[in-house]
Amino acid sequence: MKLIIEKDYEAMSQTAATLTLARMYQNRRVNISITAGSTPKRVYEIMAPQVKDKSYLDNVYYYNFDEIPVKGEKVGITMRDLNTMYFTPAAISRERIVPLNEQTYTTQMERIRSVGGLDFMLLGLGFDGHYCGNLPGATHFEDEIVTVSSYATPDMEKRLIKNLDRPEQLFDFYLTMGPKAVMETKELVIIANGKRKAPAVKEFLTGTIRNEFPASVLKLHPNLTLILDEEAASLL
Template identity: 25%
Template sequence: MAEIIIVRDNIEAGNIAASILLKQITAVPDTVLGLATGSTPLSTYAALSRSLRHADLDLSCVRGFALDEYLGVPPQHPESYRSVISREVVEPMGLDPNRVFTPRGTGSNIEEAGNEYEEMITAAGGIDVQILGIGSNGHIAFNEPGSSLASRTRIKALTAQTRSDNARFFDSLDEVPTHCITQGLGTIQEARHLLLLAFGANKSRALAAAVEGPVSATIPGSIIQLHPHVTVIVDEEAAAELTGSEYYRQASQAAAGIALSGVLA
């Protein structure tokens, strides 16, 4: 079962997630991070950036791979995920931009871009910690409902719901791309640690289905139930439909107590 941590708000969640990532980078200087975009991971990136400014760490070997990219959107576009990752992760954290990658969404032989990205991840030794959000329809990365649980990085059509959810980043819904290239569910499952974040009441139904419902392509996020190392950090609103919330709180408190006793011993 995933470790599920219920917190007050996204700021507290970001601080906890950042501490997990900082511990990983400190222990493994050439850590490979899996990077999500959208509004969900912003508090995590902000908290990690603050922590890194006060930590005496060499970040020159840290690498990163974004989950996805819009198809047909040039890298220099302000809402391409290449631009978003540069703006929200690479620059604030002081990472080497040449060691942070997004799937190729433009250029010739675009049908080969998925295989190219898979090869890059494999050459890097795989992803150590994959940051994830979850869509209101249960998607993770851009694996929409119905995606194969064994899928690899590939081109996908975006649902009307996902395009509507992402319209806030564009001037109009018409400007939101209709297709993307995304890491597959099988690709995501190969990361050594999954770190899923969810905030707000509009995520509560999808989160409950992903964490407590049957594993199904209808809720792509449910694939996390099959992973051996998952941390889920959610606010009270997102946790509202979790039937096991009382147990998750008790388990989190017990784990924190064990960790603290180890520090004080």
Template identity: 35%
Template sequence: MKMVIARDYADLSRTAADIVLGEMLHDRRVNMALTAGASPAGTYEIVTERLRGNPGAFSDVHFYTFDEVPLAGRERGLTLSALYEHLYGPGGVPEANIHPLTVADHASVARELHGNGGLDLMLIGLGADGHFCGNMPYATRFDQETYTYELKDSYPWYEDALRLLPDPTEVPSHVVTMGAAMLAKVRRLVLIVSGAAKADALAGMLEREISTDFPATILRTHPNLVVVADREAASRLG
């Protein structure tokens, strides 16, 4: 594992963007899965500027969605909608290069991905409760490449999840996600962590016993994990 401590969020964003753009410039098909959410917003501002400026240089880059929360009556789920808003749309990514993960056909998406060489890079964030992608505490399967699970109100994070929905009254029945077995095959796994609110989670990821109660603990077993954290997020590390 390689740890990079950035000065601040802007420095973190530049570092993450350099990693993502460097991977995109291979002279072959490149497959990557990039996180939604607030953490990568600064990274995507840099990446989309480069995509718009020289689209031909990135025509062989394909994007796979690593988790999804379906939204009632909408073609795009929560994750895909955010990626279109912050990356695919502003960056002018061709539709043919975007590969959504869905509840109905997640296994076939995984097979198609492996048939095209597997994931070269995955950029993920870290939840304060120790989740990554859609691998949530008490719902995670470490043994699956992709899987779905029922969204139950008994989960301790359920109410927080509802606040992420555009309409909290329209609650999806299931979540779909890539699991730890898929992440183990990614050639380069990049975790970005920003802000003091994530300091305990980052320390827990590195120090706690590996458990589905705190799913991110499995990340430190990856043979090519790069953690990019700003100073606030890294404040609890020894």
């Protein structure tokens, strides 16, 4: 594992953007998976103008690693947010986005493996140790791509409804790449910022590997980089 501690959110975002962009410059197909959420917002602001209208980056294909379907909508919450933060500003063509959704999840791993697997994944770290849709009590280390009940844990329904305009839009399940699928990715980069993430960062680095803290298994990955700002690293 590589640990990079930057001074602040801006510096952390610059480093994460640089690492992500660097993986794109290959003379072959590159398959990457990127995270939604608030943490990577600045990363994508930095990346978008570096990628937009660059035909020499048409070799890059994008995969979302989780999705919250929305009744009555063509795209789920994750893809909606990725469109807003990155795909639209960067003018990524639809042909280079391979969505995970309620129609494709049963064959998504087959598609990924058929093109050589995922080369790179940018992840966030949740306060409770979750990443992708792998929340405590929701998935297990042996899972690949799975459906998770919207009522899997006592607070799951509440967490999902926060992302919706109306409660009745909630599906009975959401989708996520499980730990086994994520661990197949050739390179992982995790980003975390702010004092609120400091306890999770400390637990990730010093705690035991267990399903109750889902991200703990990622410490076993042979090519993992953790990028923090000083506040997120303040308890180390």
